[in-house]
Amino acid sequence: GHCRFYKEAIMTILICFALENEAGEHFADLSDQLLFTGVGKLNAAYSLTDAVTRRRPDLVINLGTAGSPTVKTGSVVCATRFIQHDMDVSPLGFKVGETPFDPTPAVLENGRSVSGLQEVTCGSGDRFVTGNTPAGCDVLEMEAYALAKVCLKENIPFIALKYISDGADGAAAVDWPTALDNAGRALRLAYNSIKA
Secondary structure, eight states: OBOOOOTTOOOOEEEEESOHHHHTTTTGGGGGGEEEOOSSHHHHHHHHHHHHHHHOOSEEEEEEEEEOSSSOTTOEEEEEEEEETTOOOGGGTOOTTOOTTOOSOSEEOOBOBOTTSOEEEEEEOSSOOOSSOOTTOSEEESSHHHHHHHHHHHTOOEEEEEEEEEOSSTTHHHHHHHHHHHHHHHHHHHHHHHHO
């Protein structure tokens, strides 16, 4: 369902970014709630699991950048479904994205929606996509699936908001670094709207 948090609700929120430069100075006042996981699914899973063990937040919010061939660059979207697009054991008869012998669904659907933001399916993988978008993915990045899976296993509500920094195409390597300051600003506005 839609998430709306009221100021009188006392809750511990953990805000996860992969990198400090995705937040910039725009989250300096929330430094005690920030977790910078590092890039990639393994770093994200380890960092969040460690933080959850120590802090036990009531809510995890993942903020960051993503590429998309279909969503307008410069917009912020809400990922509600997550796919691990680089998990491919299809030669053994498994679907792409399906982890062999793991009861967790290949598509995680545990991202909460946020009023006013487009809902998307987020593909996470340990590669920077610059073309040939994996099937079934609206946006592409490198951590959200791992964060969503930790939250699912730990039974913690999860929200993922992504700033579309590039087209996941041939220009992505140039577009991503230049988009970072705009990303931090836009993600702070989106965060403030959740908290309103």
